[in-house]
Amino acid sequence: MSGEDKNLHSMSESDSEQEDVGKEGIEWIMNLPDVPMKLPPHVELQRTRVECKADAPIHTDTIQYSGAYASLGIDNSLRLDSFRKNFKIEVIDLKEDDMEFDMIGIDPSLANAFRRILIAEVPTMAIEKVLVANNTSIVQDEVLAHRLGLIPIRVDPRLFEYSDKDTPNEKNTIVFRLHVRCERGKPRLTATSEALTWLPNGSEFPLVSDKSVSNSKPKTYTSFSCSQDTLPEFANNPIGPKDGDIILARLSSGQEIELEAHAVKGMGKTHAKWSPVATAWYRMLPEVVLLEEIEDELAEELKNKCPVNVFDIEDIANGKKRATVARPRACTLCRECIRGEAWEKRVSLRRVKDHFIFKIESTGALPPEVLFTEAVKILEDKCERLIAELS
């Protein structure tokens, strides 16, 4: 960890330099008693919360401009040290393919960049070319090829390169073979993704145009220089479809499918089959505030109004009851509880602008936490490219 911390410091050298120069000055100014350090509460509320009124939400924008509060004498610029101090991630749930975490203290532009990259720019492997030798099933070749393309493949895409126009090799292509037949007189057979077998030595179909002498090994559609299963990454971890129960086609008696499927590396923006996530999304943290004490019948009414059961009732002295906000996270902001003018004065529905409940559902190539790290790295690479272009 300490090594990484050092790295962080060297990255922000330009900043720390500025701070060092003005450190005494800035700290001295900040410690003056009459310098306003905080916004007035109502402005702070507008800055940090979206308020959901019965007709429409208000204060939905984020204040980005560094001089937005200059007239109040308050600096709105981003300082890395304050970002580091305030930024938090809390993992709520982490399973093999799903992950939910809270990302606190970040601007929506960045949260959205991570989400967009997760969906469209984190690469995976997916079947791109299908060589059909025989298909007598009722599923047409092109439909079958499309179905094959959508099968998630359990393999780390970082171990592969993007394929070029030359002959596919072991560094950029994974070859699968599918051969299923329903014998005559047998009941219907369901071909699933389990039937896809990995060919670590590459294609087995000879090139049609190959006119080389017959004694040498016939040329195939791929030219692997070595078998993929001898590579240390795959020796104990064979490549295959993530799920074996995806139905590809149903064959009736006498029908047969024989084909070879070539998977290559790609990105979700080319085709959704390369997207590493089923979905990646976020929502802002809901905040429910009772503006006044809500007691007895009103409390009962409020509790029953809410379809997701956000409110609870607690007993207070003298046999009285009071409404409390027990599960604000469950709130969908349906605004049922602020219907009617009287209720809008009692309950306030808000969203915290810089608190994101982020959810990633991986398709299985990489675990969700690795996907997110990859997405952040991709944004860094974009910056690096831009810096290189500017220099």
Place this chain on the structure above:
Amino acid sequence: MEHGSFTDESKSTFSMADEDHTLANSIRYTLNQDPRVTFCGYSIPHPSDNRVNIRVQTTGDPAREVLKDACQNLMAVCQHVRNTLDKAVLDHKLTKPVGDINIK
């Protein structure tokens, strides 16, 4: 690619190929947080071109340098996000190992 003037370096439009809202909106945010920037915005001139134009106007510093600093800042922020996530995931795995075992 930069479209600016030779005499006044403080105002420039940067045209970036193969980029979209993902980078442009993040950069706009970091630029807007820089006190040296008086105006910053971006546009995508045509939806079928993979290109964004970022306009930067500053109080006097060369726009190119300010944009570079914004990229540096964004990278530092990204690194911090990555480190924080790694730590949070590690903490979660240590405190709730039971959940991990139940997966399989």
